[in-house]
Amino acid sequence: MTIGRPAHQPSTTSNDGTVAVARHIAAAAERELPAPTVAAAKRAVLDAFVAMISGSRLEAGRLARRYVASYGSRGEASLVGDGGLVRPELAALANAMSAHADETDDVHDLARMHPGASIVPAALALAETEARSGRDLLRAVVLGYDVGCAVSVAAWGSLEAMQKSYRSPHSLAQPFGAAAAAASLAGLSHDQVVHVLAYAADQASGFTSFYRDERHLEKAFSSAGMQAHSGVRAVELVRHGFTAVDDVLDGTPSVFDVFGAGGSAAAMVDALAGQHYVELTDLKRYPVGMPIQAAAEATEYLLAERPFGPADVVALTCRLPPHGARIVDGRHMPDIHLQYVLAVIVADGGLTFESAHDYARRRGADISALMERIELLPDPGLDGVIDGHLSSRRAVVEVRLRDGTRLERRVTAARGSRLRPLDWDEVCAKARRVLGGGIGPDAVDALCAAVAGLEQVADVRQLRPVLTPAPR
Known part of the structure; x- marks a missing residue:
């Protein structure tokens, strides 16, 4: 048998x-x-x-x-x-x-x-x-x-x-x-x-x-x-x-x-x-999970439009496509924790590589208090084809302030996604944001210059100095 x-x-x-x-x-x-x-x-x-x-x-x-x-x-x-x-x-x-x-x-x-x-x-x-x-x-x-x-x-x-x-x-x-x-x-x-x-x-x-x-x-x-x-x-x-x-x-x-x-x-x-x-291909503007990119962009936009701080916020609601919302909801790692990332952007007016990876701050009382006022909602209406394009890089951020002001920003394609790609200068700006505090601006500029001139590099081994920069 x-x-x-x-x-x-x-x-x-x-x-x-x-x-x-x-x-x-x-x-x-x-x-x-x-x-x-x-x-x-x-x-x-x-x-x-x-x-x-x-x-x-x-x-x-x-x-x-x-x-x-x-x-x-x-x-x-x-x-x-x-x-x-x-x-x-x-x-x-x-x-x-x-x-x-x-x-x-x-x-x-x-x-x-x-x-x-x-x-x-x-x-x-x-x-x-x-x-x-x-x-x-x-x-x-x-x-x-x-x-x-x-x-x-x-x-x-x-x-x-x-x-x-x-x-x-x-x-x-x-x-x-x-x-x-x-x-x-x-x-x-x-x-x-x-x-x-x-x-x-x-x-x-x-x-x-x-x-x-x-x-x-x-x-x-x-x-x-x-x-x-x-x-x-x-x-x-x-x-x-x-x-x-x-x-x-x-x-x-x-x-x-x-x-x-x-x-x-x-x-x-x-x-x-x-x-x-x-x-x-989608290149991330911020050093955080991709489902957070549109939400981070929307939050920075609202801060520029009408500056506010943690004490001003009654509630911040973020809506994401359901799949992305599951990935970044209350995660252990700071850089894939949507509530933490948005709280830092509100508190600091922006995001750095260091703040996106700060475990101690994620557990801190001030940020934790602000995170409690940030709600993440999965929204099936943000899935699929919108304006003729298929994408999951979307978000809607709504903020209610203590003076009664209500702010809203919808991002239907995050900056860095294939529908709104980063240009060369923006990728170099990301490199400075991510690496500048660790290896210094001169080393970052050398790295960018080496990649910009790749077609003239006879042997890739010549890149070794810029790929092993000394810590700052």
Whole structure:
């Protein structure tokens, strides 16, 4: 008697989709990019570098470097913020966990992933190991965003389906994006990339329990570090002669049979044919969780329109789309605690990296008293398509003051979202806001200048001084 499912038979389906994606990846190093795409890639790289440097000083970044150091390995890939050189897959792991040690890094609304936190560390690790140029790095990053986002969009088909799934889109999209970027920089042939895709799929795993992680350690691993490490490891395995199935996107079962809701290789190929996804990525203006961005912007707007302080506030009500409201309601970490963030903005007139990460202040009596007057309400009316655009980066903030004044500000697309993207100067301003207190303005300016001139960098290893700045 046979127990369980019968053994899988060899697939009789075509592998056209897998081959098409592999060819797309293998050809990326020679593919010219439009100027707007290059500009978006530079913004994404700078934003990721800022998250890596700042996160290297946070708990997840420190623990990741300690873990990597225990291996005692030597390589040519940098530990950002540290200066040590290790094997590429270990550098990718540690730098990715630093990048997502908090919520400073970018997100992609349509693909439900943190692309910069895993794809840029993976690309940096291979670019250093292979002594690639800044131009090569930019092309690999664009490719990684394209492949990672395309597999997620193809798998789920809609933002609503992704939000309802217990399977994590990060766990599917980001290993593929990291592997694609790494494979391009490693110079693999399309036949080799077919096998890389299989190993990326083998390592795609995870579900959304990490939202309950109070210290952001599991989340740093399961939403960034694991994927960067998996992507680079897939490339390293193939470079050492490992082979795998050649139809992981098409065969039965395929990755789309496991993740998503009715996706297909054909849908992924179609998703790769449009606008580059790096141009559609949300960069956070504030170093806090993405669902808070629109609310923080609305609160700052109201303060500028009619200045008020904590003593003036009778009540502050914030309405968010339901999914985002669940993520940031009364959380342990200050930078994903909406009531705390808005209370600090009201008390200080703005937000700094230090105030967004201040656990002691979150527990303080004055801020706690103000937080009790801040109510967060999930509002289904803020979900879906509004004004012809699909987005979850919305908020309505209403303030009632003791003199009877009532203020309201609605933000239908947060500054930094794909509908209102940050320009280069704004990303540099964010870098100063996040890093200035830690490494000083001169070091921040040097970092911005280095990324602005990436196309002229002959060897990415030349970036090491700006990625390991001395503490101020």
